[in-house]
Amino acid sequence: MSATARKRAPNAVDIRARKGGEPLVSLTAYTTPMARLMDDHCDFVLVGDSVGMVLHGLESTLGVTMEMMILHGQAVARGLDKAMMVIDMPFASYEESPAQAFRNAARLMAETGAGAVKLEGGVEMAETIRFLVKRGIPVMAHIGLTPQSINTLGGYKVQGRDDQAQTVLADAHAVADAGAFSLVLEKVPQGLANQITAEVAIPTIGIGASAECDGQILVVDDMVGFFTAFKPKFVKRYAELGPLAEAAIAEYAAEVRARAFPADEHVFANQAPSQGTAK
Numbered sequence: 001m002s003a004t005a006r007k008r009a010p011n012a013v014d015i016r017a018r019k020g021g022e023p024l025v026s027l028t029a030y031t032t033p034m035a036r037l038m039d040d041h042c043d044f045v046l047v048g049d050s051v052g053m054v055l056h057g058l059e060s061t062l063g064v065t066m067e068m069m070i071l072h073g074q075a076v077a078r079g080l081d082k083a084m085m086v087i088d089m090p091f092a093s094y095e096e097s098p099a100q101a102f103r104n105a106a107r108l109m110a111e112t113g114a115g116a117v118k119l120e121g122g123v124e125m126a127e128t129i130r131f132l133v134k135r136g137i138p139v140m141a142h143i144g145l146t147p148q149s150i151n152t153l154g155g156y157k158v159q160g161r162d163d164q165a166q167t168v169l170a171d172a173h174a175v176a177d178a179g180a181f182s183l184v185l186e187k188v189p190q191g192l193a194n195q196i197t198a199e200v201a202i203p204t205i206g207i208g209a210s211a212e213c214d215g216q217i218l219v220v221d222d223m224v225g226f227f228t229a230f231k232p233k234f235v236k237r238y239a240e241l242g243p244l245a246e247a248a249i250a251e252y253a254a255e256v257r258a259r260a261f262p263a264d265e266h267v268f269a270n271q272a273p274s275q276g277t278a279k
């Protein structure tokens, strides 16, 4: 494909401009082949810190490091041509101070080519978001259920029910006012997600939120059925690739034990094929 025929990947300003328009489509990716599969279908791809739980077997996202994010970010970048890449800031890489956040966000972008970073937090992160945006780093915010706060939240529970709704609403306004170009709303009641989407001027990206959000995101391994350790209610399984892969592995194991694999077509004759037979 020629460089001129190629659609330019959207940037944070383009994504911001999609407020109220055609829904934004996004998924997570952690590897080159998975990124390639979604490049034609997604507006942006998130290198999520969920990589720690999905690919590395961690119990939570707290153990994810800058080095892991950079390695997976570089892999995803190689698979993307048309979609924007956003990368999660891992736990403890930005909460200490705006200066710490800038140093690590700049490193993530410089070493992976991501067009923006995402970080968790609302009112308490507004000053940091403003600091980054004013210095050239587009920020996607993430409020509602923020998995890096699992130890203070006490579980992956719905956030913003009843009298908690005002807190999440205030978070949404705080990150929008601070200059975030978009915000992820995770596991909040549908009515609250609709209210936030109506009130803030930046696109809302829902995960367990509402179809009225300006876009949606899911963890790709969840929606294709590769990750089956748990299934949040908000996940729709569009395929069951995990069981399909296991069936293939089981069949291979049986054939090896029966000496049915490899067959003639998978092995090499002692004598090279005669000339003229193009093989």
Ligand SMILES: Nc1nc(=O)c2c([nH]1)NC[C@@H]1CN(c3ccc(C(=O)N[C@@H](CCC(=O)O)C(=O)O)cc3)CN21
Residues within 6 Å of the ligand: 049, 050, 053, 054, 061, 147, 155, 156, 157, 158, 219, 221, 222, 227, 230, 231, 232, 233, 234
């Ligand atoms: N594979 C995967 N998918 C995700 O969506 C995801 C991750 N990993 N890792 C990082 C965070 C953690 N998230 C999670 C993790 C668990 C639930 C979950 O089990 N939810 C249950 C109820 C749990 C409860 O109420 O305590 C649910 O039915 O939604 C939800 C979101 C979302 N993110």
Ligand SMILES: CC(C)C(=O)C(=O)O
Residues within 6 Å of the ligand: 028, 046, 047, 048, 049, 050, 051, 088, 142, 184, 207, 217, 218, 219
């Ligand atoms: C689920 C999305 C929003 C995320 O933050 C992640 O995959 O880490």
Ligand SMILES: [Mg+2]
Residues within 6 Å of the ligand: 048, 049, 050, 088
């Ligand atoms: Mg994340």
